[in-house]
Amino acid sequence: MFKIFNKPHPFIFNTYSIVIPGMAAFLIILLLAPFQFQEIEILQRSLYALLIALFVSASIFFTVKLLQKLFPAFMKEDNWTIGREVLLFLMVIFLIVLGIFASIFFTYTGNESIVQLFLKTTFFTVCISFFPIVILVLFEQYRQQKIQFNRAQKLTETLKAENEKLQSETIQYAISANQIQLKAENGKVALQLFPSEIICLQSDGNYVDVFYEVDKVVTKKLIRNRLKNLEETLTTSNFFRCHHRFMVNGNYITKVEGNARNLELTLRGIEFKIPVSRAKVKDVSSFLQTLKKSS
Structure with a gap:
């Protein structure tokens, strides 16, 4: 298990990393209406979905930026691994849980205890976050794979065009050097x-x-x-x-x-x-x- 977590992994943080999870969270809440969201009217549900989507995107952005500033060595791209990627996702989800729990806690009028409310909020948030995270990872992997493939193809074409010339000049270069x-x-x-x-x-x-x-x-x-x-x-x-x-x-x-x-x-x-x-x-x-x- 530790060997898997220590395997190299591309560190990808761009506009897609912020927008895709927010959009996915918005569509899941608005269209699928999991848990108790189906009981809320469509306009109010849309507002909730938009607020949660914005909060998800903001949490990702500020978490990564804060970690890059406070722990630059940990966030270094060359040292990035699967384990660090998983840890980053867990930290983002934890912050999202705290934010949603805080917003619910100050407006909550039910009979559940704080612990029950927190566990329930955590469960719902993790379940809703799972699909946006999977979508983001698959999309980024596909996009990065395509970028690297195109870059490698372009460089290889350059090499093919020059390779024979370079090999033919090797002997002359050896004599003069x-x-x-x-x-x-x-x-x-x-x-x-x-x-x-x-x-x-x-x-x-x-x-x-x-x-x-x-x-x-x-x-x-x-x-x-x-x-x-x-x-x-x-x-x-x-x-x-x-x-x-x-x-x-x-x-x-x-x-x-x-x-x-x-x-x-x-x-x-x-x-x-x-x-x-x-x-x-x-x-x-x-x-x-x-x-x-x-x-």
């Missing part, structure tokens, strides 16, 4: 390669795996050092830090794929896909354009 010395933590040279021979670097704490290609043979070398230190050596425009654990050579990118969570890069000679950090997604397009111009 100076070799780079990749040093270990103790200062000793662990690898000496042309920039064009380096495919990517993968960090694992104090160690970095360097994937490189010489005479069409891909090799992996483990170096005791941090990726941040090696990054300072790779100063040419061909290299891109796409993730906190990965740095890639743009000349080896053959395909860009995307889903609702993130983008992934396919590199020539590498079997696994390279993730793109959510904070770096917008930079991929600019990097490829720069790479295209420099070629």
Whole structure:
């Protein structure tokens, strides 16, 4: 269960995140009239539905904005997970429950105790909120999936147009460029390669795996050092830090794929896909354009 909650999840907060739950709550109360709403006349029910819809939308907006201001580290997009998404929804629902309970409490004339009234309000609110939340999640997932797919398709088309040109110029680039010395933590040279021979670097704490290609043979070398230190050596425009654990050579990118969570890069000679950090997604397009111009 904890593994599921720790899985990455896209943090999506836009106009739809505010409007859709409010509209869904309005239509549910007005048309379906759950619980005791069917006993209220249509005009009065419409007013109740509108007020509740506005309160739902306002609760979502101010909850997210307040959390972003008070807990910026918790609300950081790169760290967003399924568990945090669920927690955010629970917090919003709790605030909605408190608001509705407060409005009912000051006008309530029945015989129920405060506890019974609160539990009843919570039950009704959770039941009504369930469908707007499901609708919102499905809509946002579909929309994000479509955005990422279109972005990946566009980037892949750019790569296809330039890939042959980049590969044909690799040999010439290798001859003209100076070799780079990749040093270990103790200062000793662990690898000496042309920039064009380096495919990517993968960090694992104090160690970095360097994937490189010489005479069409891909090799992996483990170096005791941090990726941040090696990054300072790779100063040419061909290299891109796409993730906190990965740095890639743009000349080896053959395909860009995307889903609702993130983008992934396919590199020539590498079997696994390279993730793109959510904070770096917008930079991929600019990097490829720069790479295209420099070629």
